[in-house]
Amino acid sequence: MKERFIKLAKPAAIVLAMGFAYLLLHELTGFALFCPIRQFLGLYCPGCGVSRMSFHLAHFEFSEAFSSNCVVFCMLPVAVIMCLIHGYRFVRYGDGSLSRFENILLYIAIGVLLVFGVVRNLYPIDILVP
Numbered sequence: 001m002k003e004r005f006i007k008l009a010k011p012a013a014i015v016l017a018m019g020f021a022y023l024l025l026h027e028l029t030g031f032a033l034f035c036p037i038r039q040f041l042g043l044y045c046p047g048c049g050v051s052r053m054s055f056h057l058a059h060f061e062f063s064e065a066f067s068s069n070c071v072v073f074c075m076l077p078v079a080v081i082m083c084l085i086h087g088y089r090f091v092r093y094g095d096g097s098l099s100r101f102e103n104i105l106l107y108i109a110i111g112v113l114l115v116f117g118v119v120r121n122l123y124p125i126d127i128l129v130p
Contacts, residue, residue, distance in 0.1 A: 005091045012087075023058055026051075046071070046117035049130025068130050071116045075109055 025031055032052075037045040049069035056065035066073045082102060090096050098106065120128035 001091060004094055008087055008091060019054070023055065026055060044117070044120050044129065046113040046120075048120075052130065070128070071112060075112070078105070079109070 022033075032055075035045055035048045037043055038048055047069070050072055053065045053068035053073055056062070056068060082105060086098070086102065116128075
């Protein structure tokens, strides 16, 4: 069980450290990554505004985070809970496969993001544009 925890904790720690480094870089210099889809095609992808959302969440500015990307903001708590459950099941039992329910949630999330990506470009409503 300890080996599985370490196997899961190492990549998680690396991702968290990279996220913290990006946040620190942004705080010190104002640098932020640009969306290549927005830059080259002029369209908003489903992930446009996620960096700004993350910066606002780091400062506990929830209304600004919601306005940066409302769909990802609403999906984030479910994603975090599902990752924690999946991680617990992997560490405790060694089961790395997704359950039927997790697969269904994953496909629903992909569908919602695809629809959101299309709708935010067809109907430029203020709440959909980052």
